[in-house]
Amino acid sequence: MKTSWRSASLVASAAVVLALTTACGQDGGSATGSQNVGATAAPGDVGTIGAGDGLGTGTDGAQAPASPPQPAGKLSVSTNAEIGELVTDGAGRTLYRFDEDTAKPPKTTCEADCATAWPPVAADDALAGEGIDKALLGEVTRPDGTRQLTIGGWPAYRYAKDAAAGDVKGQGVGGTWYALAADGGKAEAADRPGLSTRDDPELGEIVVDGNGMTVYRFMKDEAWPKPVSACTGACLEKWPVVAPVEPDDTEGVVKKDLMTFTRPDGAEQQTVDCWPVYTFAGDKKAGDTNGQGVGGTWYAVAPDGKPVGAPRK
Secondary structure, eight states: OOOOOOOHHHHHHHHHHHTTOOOSSSOOOOOOOOOOOOEEOOOOOTTTSOTTOOSOOOOOTTSOOSSOOBOOOEEEEEEETTTEEEEEOTTSOBOEEETTSEETTEEOOOOHHHHHHSOBBBSTTOEEOTTOOGGGEEEEEOTTSOEEEEETTEEOBOOTTOOSTTOOTTTTGGGTEEEBOTTSSBOOOOOOOSEEEEEETTTEEEEEETTSOBOEEETTOBOSSSOBOOOOTTHHHHSOBOOOOOGGGBSSSOOTTOOEEEOTTSOEEEEETTEEOBOOTTOOSTTOOTTTTGGGTEEEBOTTSOBTTOOOO
């Protein structure tokens, strides 16, 4: 996974520019060739498995895979909060590619123990669902004679440690395994703005920071006539402040009253609609919302700065 974050210089410049605005209520600134196998459907480790995986690294072609390739079903494109858009099979399982394979011509190098850790995806029943170009679906004949699905020429695999639909535990393993993008490339998240929004299945549209982490408001804070944070001392260990972000480095967030203010300790903190905003130390990955409703005082932030799900006064 490759993700570029905003540099320290950007943050520093944002603080200088935005701190000039202090009042709220103002406008803020050996293999066979690949052949097509995909029928259009209605929308609807060799060597480098991570240490301690216990999944093996054998490459002896004389050994057969533990089981034949499992059917692919209708492929589709799903979005992961951390790595962006990726291909999933008919059961919602993430599909991967291996850097030691080749796409031109298609060739698989993952056999024996490797194929146990990374089960090949069978080509036989692969269907091109929504977001998948059937012209990019093909197959490669493995050394054991089975036919493996290819996407953009790259042999497709699942990861044995992905226990449920949507899991992406194989991403980046050994620096050689990556979720497949719809064009056969590696799934990677595009550069995120300093602040943007995402559609949470339970909370709706909420604000996230440049790392995709949920942004929160503290109901004991103040916004008018100027921002005041009531989260100090040990509170900040659990609720780190969101650093300054330039208005042009946001997407989907209401820019009016998007400003920064100076905290008593001299640090600069970002606001949305003049309300100080934070992240939560209990959120371990992008997409987590573990801070929602904590203590009846912490709530995710809507694009206009309102607290999502907070009781009405």
